[in-house]
Amino acid sequence: MEAQELEVNKVTHMYASFSLKGNEFVLDINAVQEVVNYPESIFSMPLAPDYLDGIFNLRGMIIPILNLAKLLGIADDNGTNDNLKVAIVNIDGISVGVSFDTTGEIIKADHCEVSNFDISDESDESQVVKGAIKRDNGNRIYQILEPSQIIKIRNLARLGSYDAFREGVDTRLKVQARQNKCISFRVNDIPLAIEITSVNEIINMQEIEHSAFSSKLCLGLVNLRGMTIPVLSFSRILGIESSSEVNNDQKILIIKLGSEFFGLIVDSLDAITFYSDDKVMPVPVFSSIRSHMFLGGIEAEENGMTFLIDHSEILNNDEIKQITKSHSEIYQSQKDEEEKEKVARQLESYVTFNFGYHFGLSVSEIREIIEVPKDILKTPGAPSHVLGVHDLREQLITIVNPKKMYGIEESDDELGGKKVIILEADERGENYGILVDEIDSIVKIDMLNKMKMPSLLSNVSGKLNQDVSEIIRDINGSGVVILSFEAIVRRIGMTK
Known part of the structure; x- marks a missing residue:
């Protein structure tokens, strides 16, 4: 012993x-x-x-x-x-x-x-x-x-096991295309993304009205073209206490789940980009309440790691479901009226942005939106409005400064905080990007609501006047200058 x-x-x-x-x-x-x-x-x-x-x-x-x-x-x-x-x-x-x-x-x-x-x-x-x-x-x-x-x-x-998690993510993503497009944004400086088809539209912050169903998560409601939509605090859903109150610089993501609409407050709209489902990396989730809300992490060229959100899992909380259900029931008559009005409307989705004025391009004409690349290669002999070319996933993108192309006065030459809108390839397969000051929103616009060309805009530049297809109003009543995709790519192609 x-x-x-x-x-x-x-x-x-x-x-x-x-x-x-x-x-x-x-x-x-x-x-x-x-x-x-x-x-x-x-x-x-x-x-x-x-x-x-x-x-x-x-x-x-x-x-x-x-x-x-x-x-x-x-x-x-x-x-x-x-x-x-x-x-x-x-x-x-x-x-x-x-x-x-x-x-x-x-x-x-x-x-x-x-x-x-x-x-x-x-x-x-x-x-x-x-x-x-x-x-x-x-x-x-x-x-x-x-x-x-x-x-x-x-x-x-x-x-759990990374292999098991990977299998679970693949199962949930297998119904989607190999290449997916997502919208990235920030909540309390946390980079998040959601598959673009999950977002009905993104609007600027507007007055949030009091709701009888207001709670810690539901801040109230907004009126969107006559439709009443509950607005939820995304930061509180994520278990983060916001350091500031709601402010005018924030955006509201309008999500449709089934027949219900709800809005999520985010701090900024960062980019529209592609990701491959086989590149989604498993991430740890530290709550059993919404454990399936995160599909995983995706790597962005400029933003680093971004957390991919499954929109259908945001509302797995009974309280949030009850909020949307209660709102839809009490305002059902307004929703019915809205459906009737849609028959007479021609709603199209547009990305609105700024480079001196409030412009818009159809979502179908935009391939993606990225941060200004750090490695833009200057091209010898190029016109002054061509910043250079950028290798984006083995495709050369010619990046153009539209302010210089259209003769719009610039206040500074700093690129920090600006975005590049990558256009869909033209008929020759050429790829172009345009530099903009900021991305404003992604909205559905009634194409029947056209306006006369503002005289101020007409006097700015004859070239710009020629490349405008429509002037219409957005949901806030502001004028949006809709640019002609064909005219822009034709002008860039002629002046490269």
Whole structure:
């Protein structure tokens, strides 16, 4: 019996050691996949607990970073993350990063040096320390982190196997085309995207009226061409308390789900771009309430990681469903009248934007919208209004400044904050992009509501006058100058 106990005491385990806020921790060496520097680019994840710093992309795999100091309640000096290390812990196909101040050494510990703790309450997420290694007669203590317990922290289990998650995402996306187009936007500086066919339109912020069904999520309602639509706080749906009240710079995404419409407040409209469903990367979701709202993460050239939203899962909360149902029932007569009026209307979807004036192009004529590229290649001998060419996914795009092309006065030459609208290829297969100050909205416009050409616009530039197809009013009553796609590409092609 004594011989057996002696053998047990001689059993050794290998551990990787780390330091954090003056404390020393160890992890089973077999569970440590690798140790990396704290990433320069980290993304905040909606619905995440406060002990999660965010997520980052490690060679195509999304890794959440656990802030061990916050989880364990260790005093935080609010220092920078510049010199931190991240240990990537992998158990059963689930990878989680744990941040430390510094790495230590590889140590061997005999069984007799290890004191195990009783983790009695597995629901207590702070119980990730399973024991301690005592050295130097107890003067030096290494706290042993249990990798399997880290993975069991509330909501991290939602990660599951990446292979299983990938299969689930593929199943949900397989009904869509291989190449999908999405609209990207921001909520509290978190980059989000939604498949473009899911968005009925995007309008500028307007007065939100009080509703009898107002709540923490439902801020009230707006009137859109006679149709009453409840407006929801997207930041609150995402579990984020907005740092500011509703402001005029925000947008409202109008989503149609079945026969119901609802609006979502977002901070900005960033881009329209493509993504491949096989490039959607699984991301951790930290809430069981709306766990299927996130399809995954997609990489954007300029914005980095963007979270792809499944619009049909935004309303999986009974309270939100009740809000839309209640509004639709009480305002049903208005909806019926709206349907009747549609018969006499010719509604078309347009992207509206600004470059000196309020312009619009049909959604069908726009391939995508991107940030101004950093690597525009100047072309020798090109006209002054041609900024250069850009390689966009192995297609050369000629980028044009329409202000210079049409003789509109420019206040500055700065490109920061501006967008490039990539037009659909012309009949020769040429690809063009036009530089605009900002993207305003994506709206349905009644083409029967035409206006006379404003005299001011007519006097600005004869060339611009020739390239205008219509002047119409948007939902706010403002004039929108509808540009002729054919005229623009013909003019660019003649002057390249």
